[in-house]
Amino acid sequence: MxxxxxxxxxxxxxxxxxxxxxxxxxxxxxxxxxxxxxxxxxxxxxxxxxxxxxxxxxxxxxxxxxxxxxxxxxxxxxxxxxxxxxxxxxxxxxxxxxxxxxxxxxxxxxxxxxxxxxxxxxxxxxxxxxxxATNTASFQQKLLRTSASLIKQRNKLSALNRKLEEAQNQLLQSEKMAAIGQLAAGVAHEINNPIGYVNSNVSSLEGYISEMLKLLSAYEECDSLLDHNHELAQPLKQAKNDVDLEYLKEDLTDLISESKEGLVRVKRIVQDLKDFSHVDECEWQATDIHQGIDSTINVVNNEIKYKAEVVKNYAELPLVTCLSSQINQVIMNLLINAAHAIEEHGIITITTGTEENGIWLEIEDTGSGIPEEKIGRIFEPFFTTKPVGSGTGLGLSLSYNIIQKHKGKISVESELGKGTKFHIWLPIDAGITHDLDTGASTIQAKTN
Amino acid sequence: MIKLNEKFNEDRRDALQEVVNIAMGQAGDSMAKLFDTFVELSIPKFHVSNIDQLRESLAGKEEYREKMTVLRQPFSGELEGEGITLFNTSGTHELATLMGYEGEITLNNEREMILDVCSILVGACLNGIASQLDMSVSYTAPSVVVANTGIADFFTAGSTNWSYALVMEIRLTLEQHSFSSNMLLFLAEDSFEPLIQRLDILLDEL
Missing domain, CATH: 3.30.450.20 (PAS domain)
Known part of the structure; x- marks a missing residue:
């Protein structure tokens, strides 16, 4: 200076x-x-x-x-x-x-x-x-705080939106299931009527035929008394040979008994459809879980029978208060998933037991297993490992929600190449205070 | 572009490259004294480029694909432009001792540290160039432009208020520390004329 x-x-x-x-x-x-x-x-x-x-x-x-x-x-x-x-x-x-x-x-x-x-x-x-810089700084900090709270609110809103979307989709899915149930019940009812009279007719027919056969035998007893040179004897002999009476007598009985067996099966399928849909019983009630499993297996048997053998290890179970049609739906989802997981042919094992004021059931398959990185997500809506178009990704998420509604627990263990085991625990009496919103439930997933 | 290539003809390019090489040597030397460690500065190649060409060239390079924190150090005077420094912040904890920080390093410390490195890097390189060419340059405080983004995204989103710039890419590596950083030195179009004048003076003196 x-x-x-x-x-x-x-x-x-x-x-x-x-x-x-x-x-x-x-x-x-x-x-x-x-x-x-x-x-x-x-x-x-x-x-x-x-x-x-x-x-x-x-x-x-x-x-x-x-x-x-x-x-x-x-x-x-x-x-x-x-x-x-x-x-x-x-x-x-x-x-x-x-x-x-x-x-x-x-x-x-x-x-x-x-x-x-x-x-x-x-x-x-x-x-x-x-x-x-205090003035500028405080102003900017205020702005930052405002924008942070805006971002927080926006995130909250989008999370809410996502939840809403999920709920809506699940609602759609359960509505779909309800519609299927109603349809099944309708069909069952419609089939029930004709099956009723066919059944009673076949029973009558069986009686008539056995009497007719008795009569025919009696006539045959008299055969030796006939004059074989009589002009009417020849056509009789001819007719007897033509109709192959011996075979006819044998086959008639078989046909009747097979028809009866078929009718029993139709009746059972109709009953299963009614049990499965439970359109008239969508209330909390004491239910036999084994009956539910059995009727569900029958309903989805078409999906399973070529893929797997079903092994049942049933324990003694108390009646469980639940919405049986929904529990059936969960079992159905798990069975179908198990069948899909099996590539060629395998075993689906269903095991049941009691534990801590509740019952448990396990559905285990010998399928391909779930990779570790995916197992945490399988209960998420829209998460699917199936090819596009074959799975909605809603089955397990819906199952999870149903079990949650029952205050139960659903968990999964899986090992790649060995198979997957779903474990469900249900309280015996979730229905007493079934507060649908606060159903405490836990979700666990682990791989071996 | 043709006109620009004419402006930066071969003689001038050679002269500028020479100036830049000397500047990098000086900068590396001073920074080594500052950090007490061997400092390696790559010899920069420069090119005149517009934003699309630059983005394309950056997107093609592996080192610019990771997420990085982008800092900007503006400079003005006869040399005008911005130094854009790119940090992969995972290595910045290494810097604390070098930069004389004691105790726990907060995110704010870390930010100030990389801002310091940005301003040291830009200043050291540019001061060397400016002093050889006898041009004045002054600096404004550096700032964080974006945290954790890809550089290609950065050039689409931000600075579009330039058509052409002289771009130099310089890489800083500190030996024995896992730290490195890339710097892009942008000389704005307005600096082209004064720069060429000074380069011509330098060439005349030869």
């Missing part, structure tokens, strides 16, 4: 003193050479007290936080170094001068370290300028 005219030099000094920013000049040992009025006012340290002291001794909290390196970089590289309130709220802990209206406790600062060079271009000093 020695080269400046006297008047200019005074003005520069005045500017340094009056500028509304902190100006500190440091020498190469970080000792303070200049401490302007802004610094005096906000720090409470007079220039005469500051000058000659090391910055790090006067403000020990600034040491060890990267400031030394900043200063060194300015000396070495003739660089500028900065601190920003965003990452370092303040370099000097000055009280916030806006003491009346409150806000930030300390003045937030942006600081710049600039090199001061001599004629040869060597850095001899550092000019540290300190700017009060």
């Amino acid at each position: 020695s080269t400046l005219p006297q008047e200019t030099s005074t003005l520069v000094n005045m500017a340094v003193s009056q500028i509304n920013a902190g100006i500190v000049i440091l020498d190469e040992h970080s000792n303070i050479v200049l401490w302007n009025r802004f610094m005096e006012i906000h720090s409470g340290i007079k220039s005469s007290e500051a000058v000659g002291n090391s910055l790090f001794e006067l403000f020990p909290e600034t040491a060890g936080s990267g400031i030394e390196k900043k200063i060194k970089s300015v000396f070495l590289l003739k660089n500028l170094a900065f601190t920003s309130w965003e990452y370092r709220p303040y370099l000097f802990k000055f009280p916030n001068p806006r003491s009346v209206m409150g806000g930030e406790k300390y003045m937030l600062q942006d600081c710049t370290f600039s090199p001061m060079t001599d004629e040869s271009g060597k850095v001899t000093h550092i000019c540290l300028s300190v700017f009060d």
Whole structure:
């Protein structure tokens, strides 16, 4: 500054003193050479007290936080170094001068370290300028808080939307199931009537035929009494040979008994359809779980019979209060999944037992198993491993929700290449206080 | 583009390359003193490019595909532009001791640290170029542009207010530390004329 005219030099000094920013000049040992009025006012340290002291001794909290390196970089590289309130709220802990209206406790600062060079271009000093950024900073922080809360709300909303979508899809699926149930019940009812009279007719027919056969035998007894040379004897013999009476007698009985067997099967399928759909019994009631499993197996037998042998290990089970049509639906989902998991031919084992005021049932297959990375997701809606078009990805998610509604637990264990085992536990009496929304349920999944 | 190639003819390119090489040597030297470790700065290749060409060229390079934190250090004066520094933040904890931080490193410390490295890197390289060419350059505080993004995304989303720039790619590696960073130095079109003038002066002096 020695080269400046006297008047200019005074003005520069005045500017340094009056500028509304902190100006500190440091020498190469970080000792303070200049401490302007802004610094005096906000720090409470007079220039005469500051000058000659090391910055790090006067403000020990600034040491060890990267400031030394900043200063060194300015000396070495003739660089500028900065601190920003965003990452370092303040370099000097000055009280916030806006003491009346409150806000930030300390003045937030942006600081710049600039090199001061001599004629040869060597850095001899550092000019540290300190700017009060409190206003901008508080405004920006407010904005940040607002936008953060907006983002939070948006996320909450989209999570809610997703849930709604899931619920809607499950509703659709259960409506579909209900419709199928209704249809099944309707069909069952329609078939029941004709089957009723066919059944009674076949029974009568059976009686009549056996009597007719008795009569025929009696006639045959008399055969020897006939005059074989009589002119009517020849056509009789001819007719007897033509109809192959012996075969006819044998086959008639077979036909009747096979028809009766067929009728029994039709009746059982109709009954199973009615049991499965339970359109008229969609209330919580004491249910025989084994009966439910059996009728479900019959309903889905077409899907299973070519893929697997079903082995049942039934224990003695008490009646369980549940929505039987929904439990059947869960069993059906698990059975169909088990059959799909089996590539050629395997075994589906159904085991039941009692435990802790409840019953459990396990459906185990010898199929391909579920990979570890997928097992955690199988109860998610729309998650499917089946090819496009063959699975909705809703079966297990729906099953999970049904078990949850029954305050039960469903879990899965799987080993790749060996098979998968689903374990369901149901309380004997979930129905007493069936509060549908708070059905506590747990979900567990693990692979071996 | 043809006009630009004419402007940066072979002589001028050679001169600039020479200036840049010397600058990188000086910068590496000073940074080694600062960090007390061997510093490697790649010798930069520069090219004049528009945003589409740049994005294409960056997208083609393996090292720009990972997610990175992008910092910007603007500079102005006779040399005008921005230094864009790319950090893979997984290596930044290494920096704490080098940058003189003691105690636990918070996210804010980490941010300030990479901002410091950004400004040191841009400053060291650019000061060397500016002082050889006797051009003035000054700096504004660096800032974090985006955290954890791919660089190709960054150039589609942001800075479209330039048509052509002189781009230099420089890679910084600290030996014995798993830290490295890429810097893209963008000289704005406005700097082309003064730069060429200075390069011509330099060439005349030969």
